[in-house]
Amino acid sequence: MIQVSGLKRSFGSFVAVRNVSFEIQPGRGVVGLLGPNGAGKTTTMRMLAGYLRPDEGSITVAGIEANSEDHRLSIKGQLGYLPENNPLYPEMLVSEYLEFMGRCRGMEGAPLQEAGRRMIQELELGSHFYTPIGLLSRGFRQRVGLAGALIHDPSVIILDEPTGGLDPNQIEHIRSLIRKLAEHRTVLLSTHILQEVEDICERVIIIHGGEVVADQPTQELKRSESIQVLLKKENASIQSMYRELSELSGIQSVLFAGQKATSPENPGHLGEASDDDSQALKAMEQDSNEVSRSDTEGQQGDFHSVELQYNASPEALLPQLLQKGYVIRSYSPGRRSLQEIFQELTHR
Numbered sequence: 001m002i003q004v005s006g007l008k009r010s011f012g013s014f015v016a017v018r019n020v021s022f023e024i025q026p027g028r029g030v031v032g033l034l035g036p037n038g039a040g041k042t043t044t045m046r047m048l049a050g051y052l053r054p055d056e057g058s059i060t061v062a063g064i065e066a067n068s069e070d071h072r073l074s075i076k077g078q079l080g081y082l083p084e085n086n087p088l089y090p091e092m093l094v095s096e097y098l099e100f101m102g103r104c105r106g107m108e109g110a111p112l113q114e115a116g117r118r119m120i121q122e123l124e125l126g127s128h129f130y131t132p133i134g135l136l137s138r139g140f141r142q143r144v145g146l147a148g149a150l151i152h153d154p155s156v157i158i159l160d161e162p163t164g165g166l167d168p169n170q171i172e173h174i175r176s177l178i179r180k181l182a183e184h185r186t187v188l189l190s191t192h193i194l195q196e197v198e199d200i201c202e203r204v205i206i207i208h209g210g211e212v213v214a215d216q217p218t219q220e221l222k223r224s225e226s227i228q229v230l231l232k233k234e235n236a237s238i239q240s241m242y243r244e245l246s247e248l249s250g251i252q253s254v255l256f257a258g259q260k261a262t263s264p265e266n267p268g269h270l271g272e273a274s275d276d277d278s279q280a281l282k283a284m285e286q287d288s289n290e291v292s293r294s295d296t297e298g299q300q301g302d303f304h305s306v307e308l309q310y311n312a313s314p315e316a317l318l319p320q321l322l323q324k325g326y327v328i329r330s331y332s333p334g335r336r337s338l339q340e341i342f343q344e345l346t347h348r
Contacts, residue, residue, distance in 0.1 A: 001023075001024065001025055001026055001060070001061070001062060001063060001156070001186055002022075002023065002024040002048060002059075002060070002061055002156060002186055002188065003023045003024075003058075003059070003060040003061075004020060004021055004022055004023075004044075004047075004048065004057065004058070004059050004060075005021045005057055005058050006019055006020075006021055006056055006057035006058070007019070007020040007021070007044065007047060007054050007056070007057035007059070008020075008054060008055045008056040008057055009040075009043050009047060009052060009054050009055050010055055015210055016040050016043045016210055017040040017043050017044055017047070017054075017207075017210045018210045018211055019057075019211060020040070020044055020057070020207070020210070020211065020212055021057075021212065022205055022212060022215055024186050024188060024203075025186065026155065026156075026184065026185055026186045027182070027183060027184050027185070028182075028202060028203070029182050029187075029201070029202025029203065030178055030179065030182045030187045030189050030200050030201045030202060030203075031187065031188050031189065031201060031202070031203045031204075031205060032189050032190070032191065032196075032197040032200075032201035032203070032204045032205065032218070033045070033188055033189065033190040033205050033207065034190070034191075034194075034197060034204060034205070034206045034207070034342060035206060035207035035208055035346065036208065036346050039207045039208050039209065039210065039346070040207050040209075040210040040211075041160075041190050041207055042083075042084065042160060042190070044207065045081075045083075045158050045160055045188070045190060046083075047059060048061060048079075048158055048188070049075075049076070049079060049081040049083075049158055050066060050072035050073070050075050050076050050079075061075045061078065061079060061156055062075060062078035062079070062155050062156050062186075064078070077105065077106070077152075078154055078155050078156055079154050079156050079157075079158065080149040080150050080152070080154035080156070080157040080158070081149055081157075081158045081159075082145055082146055082149040082158070082159045082160060082162055083160050084160040084161045084164070084190075086141060086142060086145040087145075088133050088141060088144060088145055088148075089133060090132065090133050090134030091132060091133075091134060092132070092133055093129075093130050093131065093132055093133070094125055094128055094129050094130070094131055094133060094136075094144055095116070095129050095130055097133060097144060097148060098116045098119060098120075098144075098147060098148065098151060099112065099116065101147075101148035101151050101152075102115055102116065102151050102152065105151065105152035106152075107151070107152060115151045115152065115153070116151070119147035119150065119151050120147075122147075122150075122177060123143045123144075123146060123147045123177070124143070124173070125140075125143060125144065125147060128140055137165075138164075138165035139165050139166045139167060139170050141165075142162070142163070142164060142165050142166060143166075143170070143174070146159075146162060146174070150181075154185070155185055155186065156185065156186045156188075157181055157185055157186065157187045157188070158188045159178070159187070159188070159189045159190065160190045161190060161191055161192070162174060162178065162189065162191075163175065163191070163193070163196065171196075175196065175199060175200050178200055179200055182202075189201065194337075194338045194339050194342060197218065197338060198218065198222075198338055201218050202217060202218060203215075203216065203217050203218060204216060204217075204218050204221055204338075206342065206345055206346070208345060208346040213345045213346070214341075214345055218338075221338070221341060222335065222336065222337075222338060222341065225309070225310045225311075225312075225313075225314045225333050225334065225335060225336070226307060226308075226309055226310075226333070226334050226335075226336045226340070227307070227308045227309075227310055227314055227317065227331065227332065227333045227334070228305070228306075228307055228330070228331075228332040228333075228334070229305075229306045229307075229308060229321070229328065229330065229331050229332075230303050230304070230305055230306075230328070230329040230330040230331075231303060231304060231306060231321065231326045231327060231328050231329065232302045232303045232304060232326070232327050232329075233324070233325055233326050233327065234325070234327075238256055238304065241304070241306075242254055242256065244324060245306070245308065248317070248320055248321075248324075249320075250310050250311050250312040250316070250317065251308060251309070251310060251317075252309040252310065252311055253308070253309040253344075254306065254307075254308055254309075255306065255307040255308075255309075256304055256305070256306050257304070257305040257306070303327075303329050309336075309344075310333075314331075314333035318331055
């Protein structure tokens with residue numbers, strides 16, 4: 001189990017993590033921690049692993065609150081942590097490294113030998129058991145590092161880019177192992193490979209600018225629809241339509257053609273629009289009116305192209321629009337990919 005509340009960590013004047021809170025229960029599947037470079041992922045994981053102290057907030061791992069050095073040391077005994085740079089000792093044989101990591105965890109004798117055999121089998125290290133780590137390929141070094149993190153059978157596992165440098169067959173093998181580990185343990189996985197998240201993560205936490213901007217089950221996050229609509233409403237301005245559309249149940253964001261992305265939850269929406277937003281929309285409205293006046297048929301200029309992000313079935317939104325008096329020329333729903341959602345949340 002992992003519980004974090006109000007985490008903050010600064011490096012000088014730079015705030016790397018601010019007000020990060022989440023909870024992960026064991027046996028609930030793999031949880032993916034996503035974010036662009038510099039978002040605060042690695043800093044967060046280092047605080048969870050006890051290698052960094054937070055400036056503010058609380059951390060509880062495996063039922064132990066990290067409020068003292070002794071407690072942080074106890075957490076390390078329950079934790080399997082594989083950092084991104086995978087620190088290894090190149091002069092050691094694989095066999096020596098696994099024994100060393102086991103002894104660091106307090107293992108001796110038969111339990112240590114059995115754990116070593118288990119790691120050799122699960123991570124397919126038998127052919128390189130007596131090879132110096134410095135002579136291994138990057139993929140095998142990654143597997144050795146993972147074996148060292150798992151040898152003591154930890155109840156909480158934190159993995160930073162665990163499949164980096166592996167070939168496709170090795171990647172699928174490691175992913176299968178991670179899925180199996182998550183059946184009874186708490187597993188937090190950080191990766192830049194969004195396909196990996198879709199394949200093995202039951203839940204996604206997205207960090208941007210040191211803050212959590214999304215925390216949802218993977219499938220629920222992807223349920224949000226992107227709906228392209230060509231619509232009009234008599235005697236309605238773009239601003240009034242924006243406000244009305246934003247207030248509809250299930251709408252996450254409204255984007256008129258030519259307008260920058262905004263959402264009902266963010267201060268940039270028109271209910272309390274910034275000067276830049278208001279000016280941009282006024283300019284759009286003026287352009288639209290000019291097009292309308294130049295359109296002798298009166299059919300093109302009155303319609304507006306709008307992209308709506310909707311978190312329910314698209315069939316449920318169309319009746320709402322008609323009920324509000326909108327005339328719909330085209331209505332094209334499409335499921336967003338995880339990459340599109342990630343970009344939307346981390347580019348704002």
